[in-house]
Structures are given as C-alpha cells and as structure tokens.
Amino acid sequence: MGSEHTKVRAGIYVEKEILNQADGLLETANVRSRNEFVAEALKFYIGYLLAGKAENYFLQSLASVLTGTIQDSENRLARMDFKIAVELSKLSQVIAYTHDVDEESLNRLHAKCVDEVRRINGTVKFEDAYHYQKRDV
Incomplete structure (x- = not known):
C-alpha cells in the first residue's frame, strides 16, 4: 500500500444527533461502518470545497x-x-x-424456441404459442 492510502486514527467530537443521523444512513450511503461514512463524507466535502x-x-x-x-x-x-x-x-x-415427450421432440422444440426467441428478441407471447400448437399459423 502506498503512503497516500495509509489510514491514521483521528479523534473527533460530533453532536450526538448528527452521529445518530449518520448511523441511520449507513445503508443508504452504501458503507459498512461509521469510519467509511465519515471518510466518504470528508471526500465529498473536500471535493465541494476544492471544486472550481x-x-x-x-x-x-x-x-x-x-x-x-x-x-x-x-x-x-x-x-x-x-x-x-x-x-x-x-x-x-x-x-x-x-x-410424455420423447427426446427427439424435445430437441426439436428446443431448437424451435431458440430460433423464435432470437427472431422476436425475447418478447414471448402465450397467444403465439397457442396458435402454433393449434396449427393456426
């Protein structure tokens, strides 16, 4: 690890209400701990201050x-x-x-379904299958 990513312990004082709010937002912030929350918040605020x-x-x-x-x-x-x-x-x-479907019929059905799904780009309709099975097409 480079020295730029070295972590140091820093004690800070925070109002209890702010800490409670932060604890309640850990999941929303997509972090696992208070430390991660504070680090992300600091990065965010530093970015805000440094933004031209x-x-x-x-x-x-x-x-x-x-x-x-x-x-x-x-x-x-x-x-x-x-x-x-x-x-x-x-x-x-x-x-x-x-x-009772035999192996050969199952293989033909599989090939037909693969071709159909490719052709219709995955938009399968029950009605189309019904008409096909009733030989209406």
Whole structure:
C-alpha cells in the first residue's frame, strides 16, 4: 500500500444527533461502518470545497447518486430474475412429469424456441404459442 492510502486514527467530537443521523444512513450511503461514512463524507466535502465551479460539484454528486440507484436497480432485477427462474423451474418440472415427450421432440422444440426467441428478441407471447400448437399459423 502506498503512503497516500495509509489510514491514521483521528479523534473527533460530533453532536450526538448528527452521529445518530449518520448511523441511520449507513445503508443508504452504501458503507459498512461509521469510519467509511465519515471518510466518504470528508471526500465529498473536500471535493465541494476544492471544486472550481459548481458544475463539477453537482456532476460528482449526480454521478454518485446515479451509481447508487443503478446498483439498487441491478440488485432488485437480479432478485426478481431469481424468483422467476424458480417459478419457471417448478412449471417445467410439473409439465415434464405430466407429459410424455420423447427426446427427439424435445430437441426439436428446443431448437424451435431458440430460433423464435432470437427472431422476436425475447418478447414471448402465450397467444403465439397457442396458435402454433393449434396449427393456426
């Protein structure tokens, strides 16, 4: 580690209410401890003081907010994808258990579905599958 990243212990006095607010915002600030919170707050304030123009300060602030928002959205989407995958797996297991489909038909169905999803860019409609199975197309 370079000397520029060496940490030092520094005692500070902070009003109890400010410390309580900071503790309540640890998750929102995407930090794990008071130390990380204080370090990020100091970097932010130093950036504000050193910024030559208000635009630089606001751009840095906006980038930080957008990064946090995007990370939260990614986490929510990943959790939703997992839940959908579990439900799809359950549905697949029930269908496989209740229908007698031979290996060759399954392979043809797989190839057809891959081609279809590519062609329609993932916008699957139940109605299209229904008409295909009823040979309406």
